Every structure is written in structure tokens, then in C-alpha cells.
Amino acid sequence: MIPPPAFLFLAVLLFGLGVLAFFVKKDLLTQFMAVEIMLNAGNLAFLSLAKAFGRAEGQALVLFVITVAAAEAVVGLAIIVVVFRQRRSLRTDELKDLKG
Amino acid sequence: MSAFASALPLVSLVTFLPLAGAVLLVFIRGESLKAVRAAALAVSLLTFALSLFLFFGFDGASGLPEFVERASWLGRGLDYHVGVDGLSLFLVLLAAFLTPIALLSSWRAVGDRVKEFSVFMLLLETGMIGVFVSLNLFLFYVFWEAMLIPMYFLIGIWGGPRRVYATMKFVLFTMFGSLLMLVGVFVLHAAHHQATGGYSLAIADLAGLALSPALQTWLFLGFGLAFAIKVPLFPLHTWLPDAHVEAPTAASVLLAAVLLKMGAYGFLRLGLPLFPLAAASFAPALSVLAAVGIVYGGLMALIQKDMKSLVAYSSVSHMGLVMLAVFSLNFEATEGAIYQMLNHGLSTGALFLCVGILYERTHTRKIADHGGAAARMPVFAGIFLVVMLSSAGLPGLNGFAGEILCFFGVFAANKALAAVSVTTVILSAAYLLWLYRRVLLGPLKDPGDPRLRDLDKRELAYLVPIIVLIVFMGLFPGVFLRKLDASVSRYLDAVKTPAAATLGLAPAPERGQTAENRAELER
């Protein structure tokens, strides 16, 4: 029986790595993957807390997060495809169109 | 009829039918202009037909809102709560009456993105009617803001060459005002909660709050600024000429006829009854501004070189009289103000239609480019004349009935301001008839111009109803005024009693009350 706090610590660690990855990487696609890691860290946290409190709500939420993540991934990738078509690049230090 | 009327949520139907129509339009193929136009017109006509049930079903004896519908919506007092009373009934009718006319008038003028245009027009109608029927402050605010959006697009997309500037100015002015109003809404919500422990933004509940004079002052300033900009009250008027000049005819019509009324309506529905003490202390200053606006607008109209900005400044002048009457706080002035709002809606709307008709033919709004059109367009000249005389307040037409009541009421409140306001009789005749002379009379500017043809059936179809109404409202104002009586005296009670009580005055026997008695006796 592994105590939930261990899982929770793992979740925090993964989230931190996700943040790190997001800021270190410079191509849109990998940054997007970093976001997915953060989402999964969240999931892990939900599940460990569900375990800790013995309640199923956390598990239900994880399902929703996964569905939303799937939807998000689809749209996000579509956007990345469009960006790539127009700019021929995915380097976020080259994409400056958000500047007003 | 009454059974039918009571069985239906009539007010909601009238309010949201245009919205439903707009949704419906989205599914019509935009290429078939005819279908789009016909559908939009049909929806707006149906709305008008339904609004007539409101008119005929309206009793008006109690002075309370009728056809009330109430449902909880967002909770915490943010309810869906609508209904009409004497103050709002005719403004709803006005909006419902003019929307089909505006749509019909744009059949030739708007050939580009007709579907979107029609959708925005219908959305605008829902917004306008929604403002008038709202009995909940939050709902009022939602409609008030929502209405801005279609107007923004109508001017911004189908407007004239300087439309971007005009829309920015329009939006900046009005947003500035309405943001302050939003703050006021929050404060009122909190104040009500503090006073009663419950949550409500029903206007009637808020009117019952005895707010401290200081709070009233701040709230009145917040709300008043929003309304004054909309009216527009001098010196906050400069967005109006620009917006009008750049707006397409249909938008100008609704802007002048209905949107400007919202400012005055705001004062009547909210500004004065909710904050009577502040209103009483600000009324003299606002009256002076209104009176200045009458003369100022008139003089500015005199020197405009663009037909539309001339009419726009005439609105400043006319609405100045309405506001002056509103701030006079007596029975005749208030009824006169409401009636004059309708008159102004009709006659100024029609003036914009007439200007639009000329513009469609000549593609110029500069007065100097016109001349002598009456020779080619006799029917148009006649209709323009009637509209103009209505706007100038010729006795027997609608403008006079409202004007004389306003004068009378204002005179009872302040003789000097009344004398100032009467100059509108001179100024309106001067700028309108001068416009008429320069545009329609005199020798024909370009005898070979083939575009100057007289009105066709479609144009007659939307102008003739206005003319008929102008004459009818001039000869039989009682049909309309009697439906106002009870609501107006109720409103005046709300406005005047607290003020009198605080100032230690006995509630003096109002001339309005005796008059009301008389009206009841006659009934």
C-alpha cells in the first residue's frame, strides 16, 4: 500500500517538469506536449486525492479532463497546422503576430 | 382578444420574435436577397402586429405595468421581469412600427451583405424593445448594452466613408456612460441587500429604497450621465451628428427615432423615480442645459451643409425640449414629453427617410448639390413638406400637440426657460424650411438628371403610414394621452413625494392630480 502523498508529490514534480518544458522549449508542438504533461499531472493529483479521501468524484473529474484534453488537442493541433501552413515555422520566437 | 392576449406571454413574444427571426435568417441562403428581405420584413411586421395587441389590450387605469411576466433568471435578484406601462407602451410600439419601415427603406440602399444587415436590424429591434419592457434593472442594462452591438455593426459596416471614426465616437461616448451605469447597478444591488436583506433589482423595489441623499447624488450622476449622453443632452451631443451622417438610412431612422428616446426614457424610468432627491436638486441645472440645447441645436442645424447632420442637430434641439419637459416635473410636461418623444420619433425618422430617398437618387447629401427637386418629384415634395411641418410643430399635426403640452408644463415650472424653449418654433421653421427651399425648391439643379424620379410604390408604402399617423396623432392625441394618464401621475408621485417630504413641504395639491380626477370623471 503506497501512501497517496507519494503520488501527490509525483504529480507536483510532473507539473513542475511540464512548466519547465514549456518554458525551455521553443517549438510550438513540444510546448503543446508540455501542456499535456501538466494536464496529466493534474489528473494524477485528482486520483491521488480521490484515493486519499476515498471518494469517486476525483475519478469522474479525470474522465472529463481527459475528454477535454482530447478536444483541446484536436483543436490545438489544427491551429498549429494552420500556423505552420501560413508561416512555414513553428518556432515561437519567430511568431510575433500577437503584437498589437 | 383579451383572452387571446392574456393567454400569451405577449411582451416576451414582441421582444424576442425579432431575435428568433434573426436566428431564422441565419439559415436562409444569403444569395437570395428577395427571400432574406421578405423574411426580415415579415418578422418585423408580425412583431408590429403583436405589439398592436399590447396597445389595444392595454388598460392603463392603474398606472402599474401590465402584461407583466416574471421568472427567476440568474438568481440574486437578477430576474427576467418584463411588462409595459404608460411610460413604455408607446415606445415599444414606436420601435415595432419603425423597424419594418426601416427595413423596407433599405431594400435598394443596402445591396451588400443583406442577410447580415437584416439580422442586425432584427437584433437591434429586440434590444430596443427589451430596454423599454424591462422592469428589472439588470435586464434593462443587458438590453441597453446589447443594443449597442448591432448599431455598432450597422454603422461600422454599411456606413459612409468616415464610418470608423463615427462608430468609435459613438461607442466611446455611450460606453463611457453605460460603464458608470453598471457601477450604479452594482451599488443599487448592494444597497437593496443592505436595506432589506433580500436580493432584488426590480425597479419597483429599488424605487422604494430610501437612499441617503449623498448616495442618490452619486448614483444619479452615474445613471444620468449615461442617459444624458444617449439623449443627447448639450454638451454631450457631438457623437450624434457624426453617427447620423455616416449611418445608413435605416440605422439613422432607428437611431434618431428610438435610440435617442432611451436616454429620456431612462430618466423617466430610472433616473428620476429612483433618485428623487438628487433629481430634484439637479433638475434646475439640467433644465438649463436642456434649454441651451434647444437653442444651440437649432442654431447648429441652421448652418449645417449636410442634410443628415442638419436633421441630427434638429434632434438635439427637439430632444432638448423633451428633456426640459421631463425635468419640469409636472403632469402636463411629462405627458407632453412622452408624446413629444413619439412625435420626434415619427417625424425625425421620416425626415431621415426623406433624406435617404434623395441620397439614393443623387448620391450626395450636401445641400448645395441639390435644388429644385420638387419639379420632378411632386409627391415626394408633398410628403417631405408634411413631415417637415410635423417636425416644426404645425398645429393640427402631431408635433404641435406634444410641443404645446411641453411648453405649457415647462411654463408652469419656469417661465424664463419656457420663453427660451419657445424659440424652437422659430428655429425649427427656419432650418427646416430653409433646407426645403434649398433642396426642393428653386430651379432644378441639373435638368438632365434622369435619376430624379418620383416615389415608387415601395417608398410610398413606408412613407404613407407615417404621414397618416402624423395627422392622426395631431388630431386625436387623446387616444394616446389617455393611456398615459395613470402611469404619469403614479410616476410623478414617486418623483415628487420623497422630495417634498424631505424638504418639509406638504405635498401640495398638484395640478396634475386635479387633472387626473377630471380625466377620470370624464371617463
Place this chain on the structure above:
Amino acid sequence: MAWAVFIVLSVLCVGAVAAMIVSRNQAHNALFLVLAFASLGGLFGLLDAPFAAAVQVLVYAGAIMVLFLFAIMMFNLRRPAPREKKTLRAALAAGLGTVLFVELVLAARKALAGSVPTGAPGGIEGLGRLLFTDYLYAFEITSLLILAALVGALALAGKKEDA
């Protein structure tokens, strides 16, 4: 036994993510990510959430990552991603990241403060009951969300004739 599994899976997961940070090949990154997700699935299983574990493996490690791989193939990037430079921004991000990490740890401790270790949070049956009673609306709405995402993605990335 459980501890061994936990440690192996944790190391795999953290290691995969770390490798992803170091690697500059997108395809490799994606594969690392598959590995991380798969091991997370295992961890979910350890947490008495078999259904979540299955979904994690199927949807995440399977479907979503395949999507990523397709995208990467479409771009067909020849040149590797550029080398990262250490800038002020990176320092700032690192600092903030550390603070966030500490905060998260604190938050986690706080979250667990009131926990009473009980048994399993209920099996698949309990989860299903929950989904179709309390979370029915949310559940139905997610279906709409997915539909919207589908349409949105098509509208965005689909070939336009005139564009």
C-alpha cells in the same frame, strides 16, 4: 511489490519527461511522451482507478499521441529545433517555476491535511453511477464539446478551395 512497481513507473515517467526536455527531435519527444503517459496509466491503476488507467492508455497514449505523430509527419521538419539560449526570460521562468513548485508542495500538504485513509474510492460501478447521475449534464455537454472540437478542427485545418 507495490512499492517496486510505483518506483519503476515513477522513474520511467519522470525520466521520459526529462528526456523530452533534453531531446530536440520532435518525433522522439512524442515517443517519450507516449512512454510517460503509459507509465502514468500504470500509476493510475495503482491508485485503484482501473477505468481511468484504461482510458489514459487508450485515449492519451494511444489516440492523442498518434494525432501528435501525424501532425509531426505532416510538418516534416528537417532542421532540428533550435538550441535554447539562456536568457533573462529563462531565469525568470526558472525562478517562478521554483516558487510554483514550492507552493504546489505546500498546497498538496494542505490538501491532504484532512484526509482519512479509507478504502478504495469505489469501483467502476460507483464511477458509472456518479457519471450518469450527478454529472449527467456535464457528461452530455462534453459530447457536445467534442463535436464542436471536431467541427472546429475541420473548419480550421480543412483544405479551403478559395484560400
Place this chain on the structure above:
Amino acid sequence: MAEAFWLIPLIPGAGALVLLLFGSRMPRRWVSWQSTLAVLASFVLSAAGFARLVRAGPDAPALAKTLLPWIASGSFVAEFAFSFDRLSAVMALVVTGVGLLIHVYSVGYMAGDKAYARYFAYLNLFMFFMLVLVTASDIVLMFIGWEGVGLCSYLLIGFWFDRPAAAKAGLKAFVVNRVGDAAFIVGLLFLLTAVGDPSFAAINAAPAAGLVGPGLATLAAVLLFVGATGKSAQIPLYVWLPDAMEGPTPVSALIHAATMVTAGVYMVSRLGGLFAASPAASAVVAWTGGLTAVFAATVALVQTDIKRVLAYSTISQIGYMFLGCGVGACAAGMFHLFTHAFFKSLLFLAAGSVIHALGGEQDMRRMGGLRKRLPVTFPAFLVGAMAIAGVPFLSGFFSKDAILTSAFAGGHYVLYGLGLAGAVLTAFYVFRMVFLTFYGEPRAAGAHPRVRESPPVMTVPLVILAALSALAGLAGLPVLLGGRADLFGRFLEGVVVRTAHRLAASSEVLLILAAAASALAGIYLAFVFYRGSPALPARSAARFPRLYRLLTGKYYVDEAYEAAIVRPLVRGAELVYRRFDLEVVDGALNASAAAARGAGQGLNTVQSGLLRDYALAFLLGVVIFLGALLL
């Protein structure tokens, strides 16, 4: 039939509506018959009502009829209420009678015009409003007629709207009238708030009942009278009337001579109770009238356009009427209104006949010698001229004498002097017109061989009017000839206010002789100037060049108004528009917009457009938020 008196205005009104809507598709003959018959019907009804009033005796109440409520709100109540008393009867008879003749005349005069139906529609519409004005029983309803006739005047002055001068004159008429009307409305408001009932009966009774004090009465009366100076073309608002001659001549005869312009006199007579309560207001009326009478007559001396002479003459004659009303002899004023309606419309119609014959020529310097060639027009014109000049035993002689006698009897000697001087001037300019037009050698246009008399449809009304001009005076013979002689005055007794002054018979005879002498003196002078020694006018003009220029320039009143009122107003408005609307208000707006833009640009440097920076900001936010949650 008399009960249906409220149909008097409505019949021409309905006729006008039909003509306005369908006139352009009707045959001309139909248009002429319909419009004329409508007026005839009103005339017959008026006559019936008149007969009823005569039969009913002086103390019988007026016929009254309330059709519908109109505007009612609070204490403001106005109704469509008509009444028909003796004063209304006189006015209605004059309006419908003269109107009928002018309709007939117009059939001939306008025969060639394109917009025939429009013309008659306007004419019928005018009859409608004018009759509303005279039969309204409350002052607010009267205001419908009051403004309505102004509208018709505007429409008919600008009837040939493609002529710039006509369009301009119409505009001027309407706006100047509106200036008066604004004062009228203020006066109205004073009265309505004080009296609380807009009916004339209530207003006239109010001073006696103590509802209206002397100060208020003066204020209200003067304000209403300012309205009358607009409508009735008195100083200072007379300026529109000479320009109004741009309209068709029958219109000038009907509206700008016989009926509409006398509405002010009618109003003052109608509100006699109010004016009588304020000696100051009455004095204002009398002095305005007296001064206008002389002032306009002096301008008429040198005008060369035949219609303009008549226009100034109208202004001057209405001045006499106000003079009469102001000195408390409204009956005399009304009597002059009555006779003036005949001889002035006669003069206009005859002038119109001349103009018609000369193909549109209006300049008397280009006429002359038409005596033989216009065998009906000339005698008619002559009768009219003698009547207005006050040649003894014609109508104008009696009516003018009645006014002057009243002024003298009331002790207003200066006003009497003004009136007498005006009478000399009147006789002079009218006969100047006669001599220039009909005598001497044919000049320019007058020499044209195609000049011939107008058709009977035009000359018959002339003959009828000439007969009336000659004989109408018999209705109001001087009291000198016995108490029963003044039929007109006795008819109106009890309806209009009259301050009775008894004069010795001898002084009354002297006054009559003075009046006759002044008329004859004027005629003689005109003969000397324009028949006796034809070089004299030019010589006197050269002798007094300043005076001459002042008169031909019409005292430069138009120019003064333009320079003192219109131009400063327009210039000032333009200045304010540029300085205030465009600079201050919009400037403030633009400045705030610029400030917002500047602030935006300042903040914009933070916006690198780089995803990472936004994410960093986001991260910062999360850190702060989480930190706050934890604390």
C-alpha cells in the same frame, strides 16, 4: 341650416383634401367647379348663420358646437369647439364672399398654369384654415387656423417654386410669421395658466373676474399682439408682405390683402376684453397701427411695382384697423377690415387683370395709357382707388372716418394726426398708380398691340367687387346721420368692445370734412405730380436725394434685419460650431482618445507578441494567486 355652421370650414377642407390627393388626375373643369362650389357652400352656410343671428337679436347666444376633444392633459384642455357669433359671422361672410369671387377669378387667371389643381387645392385649404380661425371658439383651436393660413400663405407665395425669388419670399413669410407666433405662444401660455380655460369667453371674462391682473393682461396682450404684427404685417414684422407679392395675384388679393393679414385685427377684436383691461397694451396696438399706417404709406409713394405699392398700401390700411382697435373702437376697425376686403381685393384683382393683359409686366413705368384698352378693368380699378383714397361716400371714406373720429373722440390727437397724414399719402400713392398705369402715353409693355381685356370670368368678379367697394360703406354710416345709421357698429355691439365717446355734431362734421379734404388733397397732389407736370416727380427726387433713396430703399429695414439679426446669428452659429462643437467637445474627446492610445502604446512595449512572455505573465499570475490562497 345654421346649426350646421361647423361645416363652414370643413367643406373647403374636405375639398382641399380631395384635390391634394387626386387633383392632378382630375380634369380642370372638375377642379374649378369643385373648389368653387365648396366655397359657395360655405358662403351659403355663413349667410344662413348670419341670417339666424340677425333674426335672433343682439342678446341671443352664439351658435356653438363641440365636435371632439383634442388635446387634453392635466389642466391643459383644448377641444375642436366652434362657435359662430356676430364677429365670426362678419368674418366668415367676408372670407367666403371675397374668397368665392377670387376662386371664380382664378379660374380665368390661372387657366394656363401647369399646376392648376395644386393651386385650387391650396386655395381651398386656405379657406379651410381661415374659416377655422374665425369660427374657433377657443384660442388653441384658433391657433390651428392661425398657423394654417400661414402655411397656405407660404405655399401660395412659393407657388411658382422654381423661381428663386418666390421660394425665398415664401420662406421669409413663414419664418417672420413664426417669430410672431413664438411671442403669441408665450402670451398664450400666460393666459392659459392664469385662466385655465382656453375659450375666448373665459379669457375675455378673466380680467373682470380677477384671474388676470393688469400687469399680466398687459404682458399677455402685448405678446399676442406681437403675434398679430407678424400675421398682419405691422411694424416690426411687416417685412414679409411686400416680398409675398411673388405669389399669383389672386392669392395676393385673397390672402395678402382681404383675409389672412387681417387675422390679427380679428384676434385683437376677439380678445377685446383682454385688451380693454390693459390701457398700455391698447396704446401699443394703437401706436403700432398708427405708425405703420404712415410708415408704409411713405414707402408706397415711390414703389414702381404695382403689386408692391398695393402691398405697402395693405400694410398701411391694416395699421388703420389696429389704430381703431387700439383706441377702443374695434367695431370701426372691423368695419374698415370689412370695406378694405372689398376694395383692396378689387385693386389687386384689377392689377392682376392689368398684369395678365400685359403678359406678366408689373412695373408701372412700363405701363401707361391702358384706360381705353382695358374698358372694364379701368373703371373697376378707379372705383377701388377712390374707395381706398377715401373719396366721400365710397366705402373707404366711411370706414376710415369712423376710425379717425374714434381716435379724435378718445383724445388721441397725435394718432388722429397720423391717420390724417396717412390718408393724404394714401390718396396720393393710389392715384399715382392710377395715373401711371391708365393715363398718359402707352409705354413699353403697355404699347403692345396684343393687350386686351381679360375674359368675363375675371371681369365679372371685378364688377361685383367694384359695386361692393362703392356701396359697402352704407353698412356703417356715421352716427351723425342718426343713431340707427351705423348698422355695422350696432350689429357688432355686445360682441366687440367699444368705448363710446360722444362728440358734438359740429365737431363730427368738421372731422368728416377734414377726412374728405385730405383725400381730395392727396388726389390733387397726385394729379399735379403725374398729370400736371410730368417732370415734377424726377425733380423732387433730385431735390431730396437722401429722402428719395431712403424711401425707394424701403428705409433699408430688410438690410438692417439682415445685418443686425440674420447674419450675426448665422455667423455666430458657424463660429460656435467650429470653436465649440468641433474643437472643445470633440477636442476633449479626441484628446482622451489620444491619451488612451498613448497609454496603450506605452503598455504595448510589454506586449512582445511572444508566446513565452504571455505564458510567463500567466505563470506569475498563477504564482501570486496560489500564494494568496495558501496564505
